[in-house]
Amino acid sequence: MPSRDEHPKPVGNIRKILVFMSPYKKRLFLLMGLTMVLALLAMLPPLITKTLVDDVFTDGNTDHLFGLGLAMAAIPICSATCAYIQQTGIAYLGQRFVFDIRAALYNHLLHLSLRFFGKHSTGKIVYRLMGDSGTVQNMLTGQSITIVSDLISSSFAIVATFYLNWRLAIVVLLLIVLFILNYKFTLHPMVIAGRANRQAFDRLSGGIQNRLVANLAVKTFGAEARENQTFQVQSMTALAYERDQDLAANRFSMNVALIQNAGNALLFFLGCAMVLSDSMSYGSVSAFNAYAMQLLWPAVRFSNLVSQLEQVNIATDRLFEIFDQKPEVANPENPIPCKHIRGKVDLEHVMFQYVEGKPVLRDITIHCKPGDTTALIGPTGCGKSTVLNLLMRFYDITDGELKIDDMDIRKLNLHDLRRQFGIVLQESLLFGVSIRENIRYSRPDATDEEIENAAKTAEIHDFIMSLPDKYETLVGDFGVELSVGQKQRINIARAICANPAILIMDEATSSLDSDSELAIQKAMAKVLAGRTSFVVAHRLSTIKNATRIILLDKGYIVEQGTHEELMAIPNGRYHELYTKHMGAGVIEEEEN
Numbered sequence: 001m002p003s004r005d006e007h008p009k010p011v012g013n014i015r016k017i018l019v020f021m022s023p024y025k026k027r028l029f030l031l032m033g034l035t036m037v038l039a040l041l042a043m044l045p046p047l048i049t050k051t052l053v054d055d056v057f058t059d060g061n062t063d064h065l066f067g068l069g070l071a072m073a074a075i076p077i078c079s080a081t082c083a084y085i086q087q088t089g090i091a092y093l094g095q096r097f098v099f100d101i102r103a104a105l106y107n108h109l110l111h112l113s114l115r116f117f118g119k120h121s122t123g124k125i126v127y128r129l130m131g132d133s134g135t136v137q138n139m140l141t142g143q144s145i146t147i148v149s150d151l152i153s154s155s156f157a158i159v160a161t162f163y164l165n166w167r168l169a170i171v172v173l174l175l176i177v178l179f180i181l182n183y184k185f186t187l188h189p190m191v192i193a194g195r196a197n198r199q200a201f202d203r204l205s206g207g208i209q210n211r212l213v214a215n216l217a218v219k220t221f222g223a224e225a226r227e228n229q230t231f232q233v234q235s236m237t238a239l240a241y242e243r244d245q246d247l248a249a250n251r252f253s254m255n256v257a258l259i260q261n262a263g264n265a266l267l268f269f270l271g272c273a274m275v276l277s278d279s280m281s282y283g284s285v286s287a288f289n290a291y292a293m294q295l296l297w298p299a300v301r302f303s304n305l306v307s308q309l310e311q312v313n314i315a316t317d318r319l320f321e322i323f324d325q326k327p328e329v330a331n332p333e334n335p336i337p338c339k340h341i342r343g344k345v346d347l348e349h350v351m352f353q354y355v356e357g358k359p360v361l362r363d364i365t366i367h368c369k370p371g372d373t374t375a376l377i378g379p380t381g382c383g384k385s386t387v388l389n390l391l392m393r394f395y396d397i398t399d400g401e402l403k404i405d406d407m408d409i410r411k412l413n414l415h416d417l418r419r420q421f422g423i424v425l426q427e428s429l430l431f432g433v434s435i436r437e438n439i440r441y442s443r444p445d446a447t448d449e450e451i452e453n454a455a456k457t458a459e460i461h462d463f464i465m466s467l468p469d470k471y472e473t474l475v476g477d478f479g480v481e482l483s484v485g486q487k488q489r490i491n492i493a494r495a496i497c498a499n500p501a502i503l504i505m506d507e508a509t510s511s512l513d514s515d516s517e518l519a520i521q522k523a524m525a526k527v528l529a530g531r532t533s534f535v536v537a538h539r540l541s542t543i544k545n546a547t548r549i550i551l552l553d554k555g556y557i558v559e560q561g562t563h564e565e566l567m568a569i570p571n572g573r574y575h576e577l578y579t580k581h582m583g584a585g586v587i588e589e590e591e592n
Contacts, residue, residue: 030089031090038083041075098133101319105129108325115328115354135312153298165274165279175263178259182255204237263296271289335414335416344403346366347364347401348365348402349364350397354395360383361555362556365557366548375550376550377538377552382552384506434469434475435472436451439494458489460493475490501532544563547562551574566578
C-alpha cells in the first residue's frame with residue numbers, strides 16, 4: 001500500500017493535465033468571466049433584502065420599493081442567461097478535453113514497445129484510457145468552474161461580513177478553520193482507500209478481460225466454477241476497498257454536516273441576541289447570515305469535493321504513469337530511409353535478454369541471402385519467436401549485430417523497416433470491418449484487384465464470393481462468424497497484400513486442417529519465390545523445402561542446414577525429431 005510520501009502532489013498533477021486545456025484558454029477565460037458575473041450577481045440579493053427590511057419596511061421609504069423589486073426580478077433573468085451560456089461552454093470544453101486526452105494517450109500507447117503490453121493487461125489499459133480520463137474531465141471542467149465561482153463569492157462575502165459586523169465575522173472564520181482541520185485529519189484514510197480501490201479494480205478488469213478472451217480454455221477444462229470463484233474473490237476485494245473509501249468519505253461528510261449545522265445555529269442565535277441588544281438591525285442580520293452562508297457553503301462544497309479532488313489526483317497520476325512511459329524502441333535521431341530492400345538478413349553473435357541476467361538468445365549467427373527461406377524449430381521457449389521480434393525491431397538486441405541489406409536496423413527508419421515485413425501469427429486477428437478492409441489493412445493503397453489476388457493466393461477467394469455481401473461482408477462482433485481456418489486465410493491474404501520483402505510465418509498454418517494446409521503451402525510457394533521468409537513451425541513436414549533449417553534449444557543454435565544435410569548427421573537432434581514425429585510413411589505420402 002502506498003505511503004503518504006509516495007503520493008504525487010495534486011497541484012503538480014493538475015498542472016500537467018491543464019496542458020490539454022491550453023488550446024481552449026480563450027473559451028476558458030470567457031467562462032471565468034461569466035463565472036465572475038454570476039458570483040457578483042449572487043452577491044446582490046442580500047443587499048437588496050437588507051435595504052427592503054431596513055429602509056422600506058422599517059423606515060417606510062416606499063419610494064425604493066419599485067426599483068428594488070425590479071432589481072430582484074432582473075437578477076434571476078440575468079443569472080439564468082449567463083448560467084446557460086456558461087453550462088453550454090462547460091459541456092463543450094469537457095467533451096473536447098476528454099477527447100484530446102484520450103486521443104493523446106491512445107497515440108502514445110500505439111508507440112509504446114511490446115514489453116509494456118506484456119506487463120499490463122488490456123483490461124487495465126482500457127480502464128485507464130476511458131475511466132480515468134472521464135474522472136479528470138468531470139472535475140477539471142464543471143467542478144473547476146464551481147471552485148472559481150466559490151472563491152470569488154467567498155472573497156466578496158468576507159469583506160461584506162466584516163463590514164456588517166466584525167465580531168460575527170470572526171465566528172465565521174473560526175468555523176472555516178474547523179472545516180480546514182477536518183480536511184487535514186480525515187483526508188489521508190480516503191487517499192489510501194482510494195488508491196487501493198483503483199488498483200483492485202485494475203486487477204479485476206484485467207482478470208475479466210483475460211478470462212473472457214480465454215473462454216475456450218475455460219470451457220475445455222471445465223473451469224467455470226473455479227473462474228467464477230476467482231472472480232468473486234477479486235470482486236469482494238475490490239468492494240472491500242471501495243467500502244473503506246466510502247466509510248472514510250462518510251466520516252468526512254458527517255463532520256462537515258456537523259460543523260455546518262452547528263455553525264448555522266450559533267450564527268442564528270448570536271444574530272438574534274444582537275438584534276435584541278440593538279447591536280444590529282434585523283436587515284443587517286439577515287444580510288450577514290446570507291453572506292455567511294455564501295462563505296460557509298463554498299467551504300462545505302469544497303469539503304464535499306475533497307474525495308473527488310483526490311480521485312482526480314489518483315486518476316491523473318495513473319494517466320501520467322502511461323504518458324511517462326518511454327518507448328523502449330524508437331527512431332534514431334537521423335534515421336536511414338529504407339523504402340525498398342532486397343531482403344538480405346544477417347545476425348552476427350546476437351545476444352538478447354528480456355530480464356537482466358537471464359539470456360534468451362546466446363551467440364546467434366544466421367546469414368540469409370535474398371529469397372532464402374529460413375525455418376526456426378525447437379522446443380517451447382527456445383527463442384524462435386524472439387528472433388522474429390528482433391527482426392522487426394519490436395525489441396533491440398542486447399549485444400552483437402543485426403543487419404538488413406548490410407544496414408544496422410537500429411539506424412533505419414522504424415516505420416520504413418516494419419513496412420518491409422508481412423507477418424502471419426498463430427492466433428488470427430480480424431478487425432470489425434469488411435473482409436476487403438481487413439485484407440487492405442496491411443497496405444491502404446492496395447487496389448481491389450490486388451486484394452482479390454491476395455485472397456486467391458490464400459485460398460479464401462471462393463469462400464468470400466459465396467457470401468451474400470462478398471468482400472463487403474462484415475466480420476467481428478456484428479458480422480458473419482468465420483471458422484478459425486477461414487480467419488487465418490484472411491490473415492494470410494493480408495500479409496500477401498502487403499507485398500513484403502520479408503515474410504514471417506509464425507505457426508501460421510497450425511490452425512488449418514491438412515487439406516487446407518497443403519493447399520496454402522502450394523499457393524505460398526509462389527509467393528515465397530524470390531522473397532526472404534522466416535517460418536516457425538512444429539509440423540516438420542511444412543519446412544522440408546526450406547533453404548535453411550535452424551534448430552534452437554535454450555537460446556543456442558544446436559544444428560542448422562538443409563533438410564537433407566541435417567538428416568545426414570548421425571544421431572543428430574533434427575534427424576531424431578523428424579523420424580520420431582513424422583515417420584517414413586508420411587514422408588512418402590507427401591512426396592507423391
